[in-house]
Amino acid sequence: MKPPANPGTPAPAGSPGWKLTQANTGLAAVGLNCDSLPVYTGPATPGSGTVISGKRIEQALTLFAGNITIEKSCIRPTKLNEAAPLVTTNGPCGSNSCQVTGAPVTIRDSNIDGSRLSASTIAKSCAFLGVGTLQRNYITGMGSGICFYNTGNTLSGLAEGNYVRGLRTAGDAHNDGATVRDFPLDRNAGRTLTFRNNRIDCSTGQDTGALFIQTYGGDIDNVTVEGNLLEGGGYQLGLESSHGNQYGRNMKAINNRFTGSGWGAAYVTSNNVGYKWAVWQENYLLDPNAPDAKGKPAGTP
Numbered sequence: 001m002k003p004p005a006n007p008g009t010p011a012p013a014g015s016p017g018w019k020l021t022q023a024n025t026g027l028a029a030v031g032l033n034c035d036s037l038p039v040y041t042g043p044a045t046p047g048s049g050t051v052i053s054g055k056r057i058e059q060a061l062t063l064f065a066g067n068i069t070i071e072k073s074c075i076r077p078t079k080l081n082e083a084a085p086l087v088t089t090n091g092p093c094g095s096n097s098c099q100v101t102g103a104p105v106t107i108r109d110s111n112i113d114g115s116r117l118s119a120s121t122i123a124k125s126c127a128f129l130g131v132g133t134l135q136r137n138y139i140t141g142m143g144s145g146i147c148f149y150n151t152g153n154t155l156s157g158l159a160e161g162n163y164v165r166g167l168r169t170a171g172d173a174h175n176d177g178a179t180v181r182d183f184p185l186d187r188n189a190g191r192t193l194t195f196r197n198n199r200i201d202c203s204t205g206q207d208t209g210a211l212f213i214q215t216y217g218g219d220i221d222n223v224t225v226e227g228n229l230l231e232g233g234g235y236q237l238g239l240e241s242s243h244g245n246q247y248g249r250n251m252k253a254i255n256n257r258f259t260g261s262g263w264g265a266a267y268v269t270s271n272n273v274g275y276k277w278a279v280w281q282e283n284y285l286l287d288p289n290a291p292d293a294k295g296k297p298a299g300t301p
Contacts, residue, residue: 010109010136011161017199017229018257018286018293025163025199026111026138027074034074034111048103058116060084063132064091066103076113082121086112086142089130090150100152105132114141114168123173133158140166145200146178149217153187160196169204177202177210177232182218185248193220197227207233207262213247214240221248227255229286229293233262239277239301240269252279257286258298266301276301 010029011020027033032054040055048065057075066089077086087107091099112127126147127139135158139145145164148157164177177200183193200210210230213220230236236258241247258265265285268276280300287295 014197015161016197016227016255016257018288020161020163020197020199020229022138022163022165025136025161026109027072028138029136030072030109032072034076034113037074040073061087062091063087063089063105063130064099064101066101066105069106069108070110071106071108072110074111074113076111076116078116080117080121080125083124085126085129085147086114087128089132098150100150101130101132101155102152104155105130106135107132107137108135110137112137112139112142117141119168119170122168123170123175127164131155131157134160134162136161138162139164142167143169143173143204144176144179145202147176147181148183148193149179149181151183151193153184154191156191157183157193158196159198160194161198163199165199165201167202167204169206174206174208175202175204176208176212177230179208179212179214180220180223181214181216182220182245183223184219185221186219191222193223195223195225195228199229200231202232202234205233209234209238209262210236212238212240213251214238214242215245215247216243217245219245219248220251222250223247224252224254225256226252229257229259230265231259231261235263235265235267236260237266237301238269239267241271241273242269246271246273249275249278251277253277253281253283254279255282256298257284257293257295260285260298265298268301
């Protein structure tokens, strides 16, 4: 898919992932670029109520205070501790866990870019780690992209209209375009986690896959994966019950496209939970020349 000839034009609202390009997501979609923005001089741990707009942020950010919005900005750190996230909503960490933000965080119409850091530094880093709302961002240059991990027990999460590509690896790292490692419902049965209309490409050569859902850190439920283009190596979509935890009965995959490269479109490791995706419908291999890019059906994993 070639970028459109009119950079500065965002993808129309509701465009599915297979309509996204580098030119119609993130800063390019709003006619901006990283180098043209003024440098952010505020704290790396901004306070509650902070809005950062139109800045080039050259440090990693900790958004634990919550009630924070970042928009039309470029998060491109020039230094980072090895394997640390570029942006996190996590607070102080103890021996077994980190504190979770108690209030919403939103990052939209921005770039998150690890290109100023070495591959060995970022191979095990996430662009975003925690829980929040990410909309219409262009995410590149890290080991992994969107990581919903240490999500707590109350807040919902949303990844919508983002384009993740250009991930890098080193050493023994395994990379995810996006991943979910916990999303329990025991304290808030109504919370939801949604991946909608994203384009996620994991092609480092050491790929877990474009979207990897594994109960590594806790139970996971109420996840909807809809309207995405999932590309690259490994399996494009994985669902695993493991590490003594389970995914629940309300996991949905609807109207996605898969390149079918690597090991294939999707797999499920149920580990005797007795069920798989609650909804698996209208999922197809990508055919850019077919109406709505619908190639062959992606069989139920």
